[in-house]
Amino acid sequence: xxxxxxxxxxxxxxxxxxxxxxxxxxxxxxxxxxxxxxxxxxxxxxxxxxxxxxxxxxxxxxxxxxxxxxxxxxxxxxxxxxxxxxxxxxxxxxxxxxxxxxxxxxxxxxxxxxxxxxxxxxxxxxxxxxxxxxxxxxxxxxxxxxxxxxxxxxxxxxxxxxxxxxxxxxxxxxxxxxxxxxxxxxxxxxxxxxxxxxxxxxxxxxxxxxxxxxxxxxxxxxxxxxxxxxxxxxxxxxxxxxxxxxxxxxxxxxxxxxxxxxxxxxxxxxxxxxxxxxxxxxxxxxxxxxxxxxxxxxxxxxxxxxxxxxxxxxxxxxxxxxxxxxxxxxxxxxxxxxxxxxxxxxxxxxxxxxxxxxxxxxxxxxxxxxxxxxxxxxxxxxxxxxxxxxxxxxxxxxxxxxxxxxxxxxxxxxxxxxxxxxxxxxxxxxxxxxxxxxxxxxxxxxxxxxxxxxxxxxxxxxxxxxxxxxxxxxxxxxxxxxxxxxxxxxxxxxxxxxxxxxxxxxxxxxxxxxxxxxxxxxxxxxxxxxxxxxxxxxxxxxxxxxxxxxxxxxxxxxxxxxxxxxxxxxxxxxxxxxxxxxxxxxxxxxxxxxxx
Numbered sequence: 001x002x003x004x005x006x007x008x009x010x011x012x013x014x015x016x017x018x019x020x021x022x023x024x025x026x027x028x029x030x031x032x033x034x035x036x037x038x039x040x041x042x043x044x045x046x047x048x049x050x051x052x053x054x055x056x057x058x059x060x061x062x063x064x065x066x067x068x069x070x071x072x073x074x075x076x077x078x079x080x081x082x083x084x085x086x087x088x089x090x091x092x093x094x095x096x097x098x099x100x101x102x103x104x105x106x107x108x109x110x111x112x113x114x115x116x117x118x119x120x121x122x123x124x125x126x127x128x129x130x131x132x133x134x135x136x137x138x139x140x141x142x143x144x145x146x147x148x149x150x151x152x153x154x155x156x157x158x159x160x161x162x163x164x165x166x167x168x169x170x171x172x173x174x175x176x177x178x179x180x181x182x183x184x185x186x187x188x189x190x191x192x193x194x195x196x197x198x199x200x201x202x203x204x205x206x207x208x209x210x211x212x213x214x215x216x217x218x219x220x221x222x223x224x225x226x227x228x229x230x231x232x233x234x235x236x237x238x239x240x241x242x243x244x245x246x247x248x249x250x251x252x253x254x255x256x257x258x259x260x261x262x263x264x265x266x267x268x269x270x271x272x273x274x275x276x277x278x279x280x281x282x283x284x285x286x287x288x289x290x291x292x293x294x295x296x297x298x299x300x301x302x303x304x305x306x307x308x309x310x311x312x313x314x315x316x317x318x319x320x321x322x323x324x325x326x327x328x329x330x331x332x333x334x335x336x337x338x339x340x341x342x343x344x345x346x347x348x349x350x351x352x353x354x355x356x357x358x359x360x361x362x363x364x365x366x367x368x369x370x371x372x373x374x375x376x377x378x379x380x381x382x383x384x385x386x387x388x389x390x391x392x393x394x395x396x397x398x399x400x401x402x403x404x405x406x407x408x409x410x411x412x413x414x415x416x417x418x419x420x421x422x423x424x425x426x427x428x429x430x431x432x433x434x435x436x437x438x439x440x441x442x443x444x445x446x447x448x449x450x451x452x453x454x455x456x457x458x459x460x461x462x463x464x465x466x467x468x469x470x471x472x473x474x475x476x477x478x479x480x481x482x483x484x485x486x487x488x489x490x491x492x493x494x495x496x497x498x499x500x501x502x503x504x505x506x507x508x509x510x511x512x513x514x515x516x517x518x519x520x521x522x523x524x525x526x527x528x529x530x531x532x533x534x535x536x537x538x539x540x541x542x543x544x545x546x547x548x549x550x551x552x553x554x555x556x557x558x559x560x561x562x563x564x565x566x567x568x569x570x571x572x573x574x575x576x577x578x579x580x581x582x583x584x585x586x587x588x589x590x591x592x593x594x595x596x
Contacts, residue, residue, distance in 0.1 A: 014127075015043040017198055021123055022103065024206070025116065029084075030104040034060035036097060051104070055086050060100035063088035067097045069117045074104065082109035089120040091128055118162070126166040126198055129154060147175055148291055155292060161185075161299040165195035168292055169267075173197035176285060178269045180249075182209075184216045185257075185265035185300060191216035194265075211247050214240040216266035219254035223263060225286060227253045227277050244270070253277055255286055257293035262316075264297050343577075347570035352504050354542070356495040356513055356564040358556060360464065360486025361548075368394065368476045369452035377468045382557070384488060385457040392468060392482055394453040403446040410439035461487045464558045486558050493525055493547035495564045496535075500580060502543045504568035505530060511547065515562035524550040527566065 014033055022031040022045040031045035034057060041053065055074060063070040067090055074084035086104045090097035101124060108116070151171045158164040165183040173181040180198075184191040193209050193216075218240040219226045228241040229251070241252045249270040257265040267289050271277075301309070321330060372394035379391040413436035420428035466483030468474075476482070493513060497505050507530055512522040529546040536542075547564070549556075571579070 011042065017127055018043045018045055025103060027105045027108055028103050029106045030056060032056040032060060032102045033099065034102065035099045036064050056102040056104055059086040059088035060102040063090045063100040064097040071113055082107040087113060087116050087120065089117060089124055091124050093128060122162045122166045122195060125158065125163040126170045129167040129170040148288060151292060152295055155295045158299065161296065162194055164296060164299040168296065169195050169197040172288060179272050180270040182212045182268045184213060191220060191266055208247055211244045212268050215244045215252060215254050215268050219256055219266050220263050223256065225255045225282065227282060229276065251277055255289045257289060257296065259294050259297040343573040345572055348573055350568050350571045350576060351565040352497060352501045352568050353563060353565050354495050354497045356493050356562055358558055358560040359492050359494055360558045361490035361492050363484055363486050364458050365481045366391065366455050366483045366485065368478055368480045368482060370449055370478050372453065372476060374468055374472055374474050374476060377472065379463050380467050380469060381463050381465055383463050385461060385463060385485065387457055387459050389457045390454050391457055392455040396450055396453050399446055399450045399453065403443065403450065406439060406443040406446050410436065410443055413439050455482055457485055459487060461485045462558065489552050491549055491552065491556055491558065493549065493564065495545040495547055495566065496542040497545050499534060499541050499543065500583065505545055505566055509567050511564055511566040513562055513564040515560045517560050523553065526550065
């Protein structure tokens with residue numbers, strides 16, 4: 001397991017790192033660096049040497065065992081600024097905790113803990129990068145390909161851009177022998193310091209970080225590397241770098257980070273020794289930054305949200321449009337805008353599609369005239385029939401007996417009437433005549449009933465329902481429908497228009513229908529009537545619209561189904577595509593109270 005104080009970094013250097021970390025964090029009361037497996041602290045902050053080290057050691061050991069950040073409350077009174085807490089963050093080596101850093105705060109709020117953990121994580125990544133780097137190079141040692149590859153691998157091994165920037169700054173400071181290296185990326189047009197070498201905490205409110213960010217902006221605005229003091233006599237604006245030097249740096253150098261021909265940030269290098277930066281060293285610095293810059297950009301893009309990526313891509317394309325040339329992109333954009341205007345504004349023919357069925361213009365139901373039994377069937381659904389043709393016949397035996405009975409009664413009353421007439425019995429004559437008329441009426445009724453046992457076609461047409469061939473001898477009740485007959489040359493269409501499209505359908509509108517039995521042929525029709533009542537069937541809510549065919553066809557049969565298209569007012573293509581979606585969204589917003 002890697003030790004926290006190898007030959008490349010002494011315990012004094014770890015102590016200096018801890019001192020800088022505790023000084024940068026506001027409200028720190030005590031600090032400690034502990035190594036896994038060691039009962040004593042590797043380094044302790046001297047700012048509060050008399051404090052109790054047990055809470056720090058306990059939190060550090062918990063962070064090492066859990067391999068994650070630990071926050072523990074201290075048993076002291078809380079204040080309005082927050083409660084006293086201990087925050088411990090593990091030092092990770094290939095996912096294993098080799099140590100931990102623990103800081104105690106006099107008073108810190110729960111909301112500020114996450115920010116402290118994030119800053120401690122970046123600082124720990126810088127410290128581990130320092131432990132993993134061999135002895136620092138001198139300014140004239142040169143940059144080998146192996147060192148650059150190790151630097152790139154270290155950047156790519158990090159999970160977040162802040163950690164990658166911290167590792168890059170620390171490795172670059174040791175590789176090129178600089179006291180401090182700061183890495184910043186552009187944020188809303190201005191440089192923001194992401195990390196500083198050796199795990200130093202980054203706080204935009206600190207004066208030193210503001211000076212570094214200003215120096216980065218100065219180099220980015222001039223799109224060139226700036227060195228102060230300048231060794232090549234180049235004339236550049238160096239006001240921000242001069243202010244940075246007055247803050248304690250003898251040498252300040254800023255190199256822009258370029259990715260895809262665009263500046264995405266800058267690297268500021270500082271050295272306290274009175275040693276000028278040679279042209280060879282500057283060239284090596286630019287070489288390393290140019291090789292590592294795209295990797296930092298890759299890490300930054302990996303942490304962006306989907307919305308931020310879209311916004312960045314839009315800004316990039318906008319800058320490309322403003323540059324000279326790029327005619328293919330500009331023509332493509334102009335074509336896209338023209339197409340968008342066309343589909344949004346130019347009205348196109350539009351029609352409403354709906355399911356439809358074919359029915360006869362007149363449908364006559366043939367019913368049983370009296371109770372009886374089915375005796376004979378002469379037609380089935382689909383058969384063409386002529387007017388007066390017998391289609392079905394009910395049993396007549398009972399009616400024949402009834403007719404014989406009524407006939408005998410009529411004969412008796414006729415004989416009685418003749419006898420009364422012969423005897424000149426006026427009273428008996430009147431009674432016999434009345435009974436004779438009654439018997440004659442009942443006989444005529446029976447004969448009518450016998451006649452109605454034969455169900456005849458009322459007109460030339462087609463039987464569309466009523467298959468009774470399998471029900472011979474079955475009883476039927478008076479008024480039961482035996483068959484339905486429709487004319488053979490008169491049809492109407494029943495179009496089931498969805499309720500969302502009913503406002504686009506008007507009486508008199510033209511349309512065409514394609515039937516499932518004849519999908520290759522269409523028939524013209526026009527709307528005669530829009531039924532004002534809705535119907536529901538198979539989970540669909542629709543209105544029945546009645547249409548009439550413009551021309552009849554001998555192959556048409558009632559009951560055929562298909563799809564009808566009714567001409568409606570023209571509308572833009574975008575409305576055709578997204579109209580229903582917009583209506584659904586408007587209805588949802590209305591139901592939620594967000595639409596008035």
